[in-house]
Amino acid sequence: MIELRNVHKAFTVKDKKNRKPKRIEAVRGISFSVKPGEIYGLLGPNGAGKSTTLRMIASLMLPDQGSIQVCGMDTKAEPEGVRGKLAFLSTDMSVYDRFTPREILRLFGEFQGVEPLTAERRGLHLMDRFGMGDFADVKVDGFSSGQKQKLSIARALLHDPKVVIFDEPTTGLDVLTAKTVLDLLRIMRDEGRTVIVSTHVMPMVEKICDRVGIIFDGQLHGDAPPRELLQRFNVGTLDEVFFQLANGKEA
Amino acid sequence: MRGTWLIFRKEMLEFSKDRKTVFFTFILPLILYPTIFTMMTKLAKGDSDKQKGRPSRVVLIDPTSAIRPLLQKGTKEFELVEAPEGDLKKALLDQKLDLILDVDPEAAAKLARQETFTLTTQVDESERASELALKRLKKALESQNQAWVKARLESAHASSMLAEPAKLVEQNASDKAREMGKIMGAWLPYLLIIVMYAGAMQHGAYVTAGEKERGTLLSLLSTRLSRKSIIYGKLLMVFTVGLGSAVASLAGWFLGFASLSKEIASSTQAAASTAPQVSAMANLANPANLLLALFLVIPMGLLFSAIIVLLGTQARNTREATMSMTPGIFIVMMLGMFSSAPGVEKMAALPWVPILNVSLSIRKLFGEQFVAWEYTLALGMTIVLAAAAVALATKLLDREEALFKV
Numbered sequence: 001m002i003e004l005r006n007v008h009k010a011f012t013v014k015d016k017k018n019r020k021p022k023r024i025e026a027v028r029g030i031s032f033s034v035k036p037g038e039i040y041g042l043l044g045p046n047g048a049g050k051s052t053t054l055r056m057i058a059s060l061m062l063p064d065q066g067s068i069q070v071c072g073m074d075t076k077a078e079p080e081g082v083r084g085k086l087a088f089l090s091t092d093m094s095v096y097d098r099f100t101p102r103e104i105l106r107l108f109g110e111f112q113g114v115e116p117l118t119a120e121r122r123g124l125h126l127m128d129r130f131g132m133g134d135f136a137d138v139k140v141d142g143f144s145s146g147q148k149q150k151l152s153i154a155r156a157l158l159h160d161p162k163v164v165i166f167d168e169p170t171t172g173l174d175v176l177t178a179k180t181v182l183d184l185l186r187i188m189r190d191e192g193r194t195v196i197v198s199t200h201v202m203p204m205v206e207k208i209c210d211r212v213g214i215i216f217d218g219q220l221h222g223d224a225p226p227r228e229l230l231q232r233f234n235v236g237t238l239d240e241v242f243f244q245l246a247n248g249k250e251a
Numbered sequence: 252m253r254g255t256w257l258i259f260r261k262e263m264l265e266f267s268k269d270r271k272t273v274f275f276t277f278i279l280p281l282i283l284y285p286t287i288f289t290m291m292t293k294l295a296k297g298d299s300d301k302q303k304g305r306p307s308r309v310v311l312i313d314p315t316s317a318i319r320p321l322l323q324k325g326t327k328e329f330e331l332v333e334a335p336e337g338d339l340k341k342a343l344l345d346q347k348l349d350l351i352l353d354v355d356p357e358a359a360a361k362l363a364r365q366e367t368f369t370l371t372t373q374v375d376e377s378e379r380a381s382e383l384a385l386k387r388l389k390k391a392l393e394s395q396n397q398a399w400v401k402a403r404l405e406s407a408h409a410s411s412m413l414a415e416p417a418k419l420v421e422q423n424a425s426d427k428a429r430e431m432g433k434i435m436g437a438w439l440p441y442l443l444i445i446v447m448y449a450g451a452m453q454h455g456a457y458v459t460a461g462e463k464e465r466g467t468l469l470s471l472l473s474t475r476l477s478r479k480s481i482i483y484g485k486l487l488m489v490f491t492v493g494l495g496s497a498v499a500s501l502a503g504w505f506l507g508f509a510s511l512s513k514e515i516a517s518s519t520q521a522a523a524s525t526a527p528q529v530s531a532m533a534n535l536a537n538p539a540n541l542l543l544a545l546f547l548v549i550p551m552g553l554l555f556s557a558i559i560v561l562l563g564t565q566a567r568n569t570r571e572a573t574m575s576m577t578p579g580i581f582i583v584m585m586l587g588m589f590s591s592a593p594g595v596e597k598m599a600a601l602p603w604v605p606i607l608n609v610s611l612s613i614r615k616l617f618g619e620q621f622v623a624w625e626y627t628l629a630l631g632m633t634i635v636l637a638a639a640a641v642a643l644a645t646k647l648l649d650r651e652e653a654l655f656k657v
Contacts, residue, residue, distance in 0.1 A: 012652075060472055061651050084475035093473075094466035098268035107261050111254075111474040155470070 001071060002040075002057060002163060002194055003033040008065035009052050026052040028218040029066070034211075036162070039185060039195040041209030041226075043202075043242070049218040050198045051090065054165050057196065058088040071162050084113065087156040090167035094148060097141045101127060101151050104140070105158055112159035119158045126154035129184070130177055145172040153181065163194045170201065182208055202238040212238070214245060221245055254476040258484020259491075262458055266492065276450060276496045280503035288507030298379065306330040307384030308348040310339060317358035318370065321395050328387045343375055349384035350374050365403050436617030440610035441587035442504060443497055447552050448583045450496025451559050452576045455489045459563025460572035463654075472654065482560070482648050486641065490556040494548070540616050543626065547609045550633040554606075555583075557640035564648045590614065602628050605636055 059079035109119020355368040462468035566572035590610035608629035
């Protein structure tokens, strides 16, 4: 279970013109919750506050105001406990080039408090599903970006997390592997895990998400199942919902 | 604690995967320094032997032949050559000759009248051969002068002691080993400081800003490990590699010095002449001295590592990190050079200056001038500074602005 209550987050940046610090509010009073056995899609244009929100849920950043609860734990009070329960994957992440997948899985297993052999077994099982079983002992250095993304997914999930947060999970993947990842997300939902996905691929959202939240300017606009959002905006696709929200903002 | 160990192990494992870096950090100094020392000694010795083995080429302008017999007597040391055509000075600079000796045209008459006559030399001081020629001439002239003075005194029925009212007898209270120890002790801290900082710097940038740049830091941060354990683990790795590279460089330096001593022993000089070097090396390798030096080096290494990790994590990428760390190497170089300068150890304020007091204590330790209060002060001050630097680094690195600055 994930619950965000009136979450705010601002950053201080240096204004290059007058060289004075400038405060930018990335997230402004976001509240929503995601139940176990649910896939929640977080949508929004670049710079809307999606990544900051996801990082705050993963306890990588702390909210300035408001609170976030993950599996009953407050991200401010128990950040390590929260990270032990969740898997976080974003496009900014990469894997260690000098290691082999087997070594990475063992190391990260230990980081997550899982027996190295168990972590290796779980990770290699996932790599097998992604068609990378033969690459367990090959140095990551020569991997393609897609292969690295598959390994990142296996690495993120090796500690059997209760909450899964994937930022653009299918980026760089071929159609077949992308489908495997989406199937995996569905399986995880069916197993009762809480899943949050952030993406720009609208058809994917319509296909797998039980509920969708759209972020614009650090605020949440619409938090409902995809079908309900389409009806509310009286449009045929989520792309059109997006355009309407953008136009509304401009107006 | 376990998290720190896990990160440290991961960093060391990653480091060991890069064989080139391992080679350059730990193996190369063991090969490079002995090779350089041996080559330099052989070159210097070869040149010196070559110079000593051949007579100095002298153009003698001595119309009255007052000096000629003196230079012809020791035919092995001087070769009187005909003045080449053209500019004599140019011939000297072109190394066609080693010395021009112009003797007073009235030298013989003045000598007979028991007056003073002048000899004017022209040498190229930038050339060893020319320098050696002058040295040989001075030596030959000194004994000839003594003979002339003695003859003049005898002709005046005076005692030869008139020319030498006092005779200086020089005795060195310090033994050669002590002198060598002082020289080596002066350079040891300089090497230690530079190598520790440089070694830590290379890998510090890789494990901090490099991880950010490669996108792997975020995957570490997203595990259940605490930020502090990640920072401590990296700090420990930077410290270990810095210390390791310093030890490897020192070992290389010792090996180099050992080969240098061997080279000297195998030369024409007696083997006994290497005894001071061997004795000085034994003093440097004294376990008690090494242990005391290690106690000083550990907090200093931690201080450097904390500064490097701090700078590395504040940077956006490896290039920026290296740029921010580079001025540090010039600072430590200057500190090292200052601390190895002669006479510096006598400055009263030096034991109170951080880093320099470590250098001073190590220098005195190996120069057999150990001062307990200075050592304790240096150790205490460095421990406090290292603890403060580690605390500051941990505090600043725990900030989101530092960790997500990309």
